[in-house]
Amino acid sequence: MFESLNEKLERSFKLLKGQGKITEINVAETLKEVRRALLDADVNYKIAKSFTEVVKEKALGQDVLNAVKPGQMMVKIVHDELATLMGGTSVDVNLQGNPTVILMAGLQGSGKTTFSGKLAKFLKSKKGKNPLLVACDVYRPAAIDQLKVLGEQINVPVYSEVGNMNPVEIAKAAIKSAKANGQNLVIVDTAGRLAIDEEMMKEIAAVKAAINPNEILFVVDSMTGQDAVNTAKEFNDRLDFDGVILTKLDGDTRGGAALSIRSVVNKPIKFVGTGEKLEALDVFHPERMADRILGMGDIVSLVERAQEQFDADQARQLQKKLAKNQFSFNDFLSQIQQIKKMGNLKDLAAMIPGMGKALKDIDIDDDAFKHIEAIIHSMTPDERENPAILNGTRRKRIADGSGTNIQEVNRLIKQFDDTRKMMRMVSTGKGKNMRGLMGNMRRR
Template sequence: MFDNLSDKLDKALHILKGHGQITEINVAETLKEVRRALVDADVNYKIAKDFTARVKEKAIGENVLKSLKPGQLMVKLVKDELTELMGGDAAGINLSDSPSIILMSGLQGSGKTTFSGKLANYLKNKKTKKPLLVACDVYRPAAIDQLHVVGEQINVEVFSDRGNNDPVAIAKAGVAHAKANGNNVVIIDTAGRLAVDEAMMTEIENIHKAISPSETLFVVDSMTGQDAVNTAKAFNDVLNFDGVILTKLDGDTRGGAAISIKSVVNKPIKFIGTGEKMEAIDVFYPSRMADRILGMGDVVSLVERAQEQFDEEEARKLQKKIAKNQFGFDDFLKQIQQIKKMGNMKDLVGMIPGAGKMMKNMDIDDDAFKHIEAIIHSMTPAERAKPQIINASRKKRIGKGSGTSIQQVNQLLKQFDQMSKMMKMMQGGGGKRMMQMMGKMR
């Protein structure tokens, strides 16, 4: 996420490294590179220029943090301004009405239908809502089918009327269906076009007038950069929408849309899409995003994702198994599934401070666990429960069944044994003993 921009900002801010104080000369040199990095990321030139002018004004007149090194101070100033540029505080979603009607708008290919499903899944799980998805795209081939597939995937009802070609009528019928069936959130997926046109704008405006939505959200493909910002402005002029959704932030995005869209349309970014999975949706926190852009990671979001997958009852059962030395491969497989639900591996690594920079040239495979899962699935229930019974002939069978080598099977068994011993040691007072052992090893 924003790898190229992060690298360039890091190089720009390194100009101040070693300087004893901030001067107009070294600040100007640094901010020239910062401005260049922002423009390369497809941020509008005027926005980039105004941004660096504000940072310069604060840097020259800064007396509060004299104890910090100039480089550290400049990073803080850039981070604060980036946070402000992207909206300052996180913006909530209005769910005060019953049903709350959310109108999704955007161009074709922006990921609107998929994100409608992600938002429904998020509201169902996080806010304990009962959402209804309404299919109002009557033009794109298989658009209705796509929404039904998404609905089945997340176990959310989808309302559609294949015999009706009037999106306004379908939207109104969908809201009526929700009221009659106890759905307290209605998410209306509308049609997009390849470009902004009058027919599209008239249609979305008519739907908006007919249903009076609680929230109107504009979905934009973050990979389109400044074009996304221009499109958002055109939609906002007609709809006066409430917020922006940025999709495909896990792709090769330059970051221009995320950084500058708020200042152009004066509407907050509310959510971001960070992958293909239905769970790959995050509330947009400007401060956390600024941290990630500047290579500082995002530990808070990482912990939140981990907590979402944490099951206290399962954790208690696991502790008992570890204490009785009964931790097996089925338990290990459950832990892998929980990690995978947290998001793609590259995104998770990017949340760890410093790790993204260290591993930027490494190919982090999102299917990093596939060989491990294949090996475990090739074991019998008895072998998964008691790995110590796996002998040479069993290893050969497991390797053949999983499409891996005996060496890979041996490596997994060895790593599993080491991990089991460590987990056993961490039980009770073992954690203290382990820390003492590590202290002696220094």
């Protein structure tokens, strides 16, 4: 995410390396490169120019402490201004009304239908909502079927009407149905086009007028850069929407849409899509995004994702098994499944400070665990629960059954044994000295 922008900003800050103090000359040289980096990221020229002017003003007005180097001060100022540019603070979705009605808008191909499913899942699990998805895209082939498939995956009903080509009537009937069935959240997925046209704008404006939604969310593909910003402006001029959703952010190396859109439409980015999985949805936090743009990682979001997959009862059971040295391949497989639910593996690793740069040229496939899973699934139930019985003959059979080789099977068993020993040390308190040592190292 934003790898290209991160590299160019990093190079610009190096101009201040070795400088004893901030001067108008070295600031000007640095900010010239910062502005170039923003323009290369497809940020609007006026926004890039205004941004660097504000940074220059603040940098020249700073008294640099002896303990702080000019380069570090510049990074801090740029970080704070990037966060401000993207909105400063996160903004919640409006859930007033009974039912709460959320209208989705955007062009075809922006990920609007998929996001509708993601949002229903998110608000169901996080806010305790009882959602109804509404299929008002009556033009795109298979749009209704796509929404129904998503609804089945997250166990959320989908309202649709066969043969009815009037989105206004469908939306009104869906809200009536939600009230009758005790559903307190209605998410209306509307039709999009390949480009903005008058017919589409009139239609969605008519839907808005008919159902008076509590929230209108504009969904846009972040990888389209300035095109995304221009499209957002045209939609906002007609709909006056409440918030922006940036999809496909995990594939965006530049970041132009994320950095420009708030300034152009004066509406907050509320959520970002970071993958195809229905769990790949994050609340947008400007400060955390600024951290990631500058290669500082995002530990808070990483911990939050882990907590979402955390099962307290399962953790207690695992603790008992570890204490008794009964950690099995079934438990190992369960931990892998939880990690996979957290999202794209490379994106997760990049949340750890310093790891994004280290992994720049390394491709981490989402199927990175498939060989491990294949090996474990090729074991018998008894072998998974009792790894000690895995002799040479059994390992050969497992290798043949999983399409791997004996070396890979041996390597996995060794990794499993090492993991089990380490986890047991920590769980039983025998890792106390190791944890104390790590704490001392961090304090230094």
